[in-house]
Structures are given as C-alpha cells and as structure tokens.
Amino acid sequence: MIKLLAIRVAMRVFSWITPRAAEYLAPPLAALVWYSVPRLRRVTRLNLRAVFPDMDAEQRNRVGRSSMTHYVKGIFEAGILWHWPLEKMYKLFDGVEGMEHVEEARRVGKGLIVAVPHYGSWEMLNLYLHSKGKAAVLYKPSKHPDINALLRDKRSRSGAEMVPATGSGLKRMYKLLKDGFCVALLPDQEPSRGSGAFAPFYGIEALTGVLLPRMAQRTGAPVIFAVCERRKGGRYRVHLFKADEALYSDNKRDALTAVNHGIEQCINVDIDQYLWAYKRFRNRPEGEKSFYKR
Known part of the structure; x- marks a missing residue:
C-alpha cells in the first residue's frame, strides 16, 4: 500500500516537470547516478567498448552519461504520460x-508488428502509435497485483x-493482429x-528472442x-524503418540477424539515446567466457 502511494505521488510530482524542464533537471541527476552506481557505469562502458571499438574512453564516458540522462528523462516522462491531457x-x-512504411504495411491487411x-x-x-490506429502493447506484468493494475x-x-x-497474452496478440491491430513489442x-x-x-553474438520473427511468419x-x-x-520525432526481408526467413x-539489424x-x-546500461550480452555461446564478470 505504501509503495503504491509512493508511486502515485511521484508520478503526480513528475507530471509538473515538462519535457523542456527535464532537459535541465535530468543531467545533474543522471550524473549523480553515473558516479554513485559503479555497476551501471561499468556495464555501460563494456557495452560501448564492444559495440564501438574505435570509440575512445572519453567518448564512451560522454555517451554513457548522456544515455543515463535520457533514462532519467524517461522517468520524468512517466508523469506526463499518466496525467497530461492526450491532446x-x-x-x-x-x-x-x-x-510510408506503415501505410504500405496497412495495405497488406494483416495487422502490423512494431x-x-x-x-x-x-x-x-x-x-503516438495508438493515435494512428488500433494498437496493443506487449508488456511484462509486475509481480505485485495492485501495482500491475495501476501501471x-x-x-x-x-x-x-x-x-x-x-501464454494467454501471446494468444491475444495473435488475435489482435488478425483483427488489424498494430501490436508493439520490445x-x-x-x-x-x-x-x-x-x-x-x-x-x-547476442542471445536474441525468436518471438518477433515467429509472430511475423505465422501471421504474415x-x-x-x-x-x-x-x-x-x-x-x-518518430523514426520508422522497414524490416529486412530476411526477418521473414525460415x-x-x-x-x-535481421532483427538485430533493425535495432541497430x-x-x-x-x-x-539507447539504454547502454542493459546487460545485452549476459548469455554467451558455449565455451565463451562471461562478458560482464570481473
């Protein structure tokens, strides 16, 4: 109950912070997190060093701090998403x-996977996606029923x-696609x-979920x-990219590989603006040493 109340109060307070104001408030808070949580800093640097091998240490730190700033902005944005009028x-x-990629996909008449x-x-x-038509979003539910209902x-x-x-949620997603919905997933x-x-x-090499291509192949x-x-x-500003044809391959x-290229x-x-603090390479191919272990 206390946790639920704290979430409600925090989101109400965050709703007073406009996106423009967040541009000034987020950087110092992100810097505090960056310098006080070594684990996040280390994971971010390891990810950036692996993905962008030509990037020097100074650049990695700059991108890492900026990435953390965007994460903090996302927390502030939750407040306006909860409380601001939609218009x-x-x-x-x-x-x-x-x-044009959305318009082309709509003409197929089999829904759209985003x-x-x-x-x-x-x-x-x-x-934004729902403002353009019927939409559904796949999400990971909270372990706490009250918090899950609120979110x-x-x-x-x-x-x-x-x-x-x-399991039942995925069945629902397939049905919504048949009904012409735009369904979004991570x-x-x-x-x-x-x-x-x-x-x-x-x-x-990154362990990559099969749900996206499987859903596309089964539904068309x-x-x-x-x-x-x-x-x-x-x-x-919204950016939309058409998936590589290989994504539909057997x-x-x-x-x-096409899924990951789309993400790239x-x-x-x-x-x-990407969340580089996420342990994207936690699992490794057999015989390969841990990516994040010291």
Missing part, C-alpha cells in the same frame, strides 16, 4: 520519418490495449535460452522498427 501530449511531436527497442522515449512512441490502467490511457507477456530484451538463439548485434503481418527520438526544446539465424538502425539515429 497536449500529441502536440509535443514535431514530425515522423518513414510513415518492434520498439529501448531507445529514446519508447512510452511516448506507444502513445496497466495508466499506460492504457490513450486507448491502447496492454497485453501481458504470458525486440532487444535478452530472452531465456529456450526462447532465443544467438545472432550478431553490432558484430557480437509486416514488421517495422520504430523509435521516438527526443529533440531539443522538449519535442519528439532460417532462424538469418531472421534473428534505430540506435544509429542517435546512439546517446
């Missing part, structure tokens, strides 16, 4: 690039259906070994990759 939030978007990496403001992106209620304010990542979370296979991500629904970029002045490695395209819009 007020829609006015924060200053454009979209690649909308892969949304941990980049920029992925929650604002979910809001589901607030995240579905735009009218998007929140679907839990459970393609860059590391799955269990039984739910994924290794494929290159920036040239490094087109796939696009999408991110919401934070821009100066508290504005947002060859698992080819399909998963999204990240390359602005590498500072």
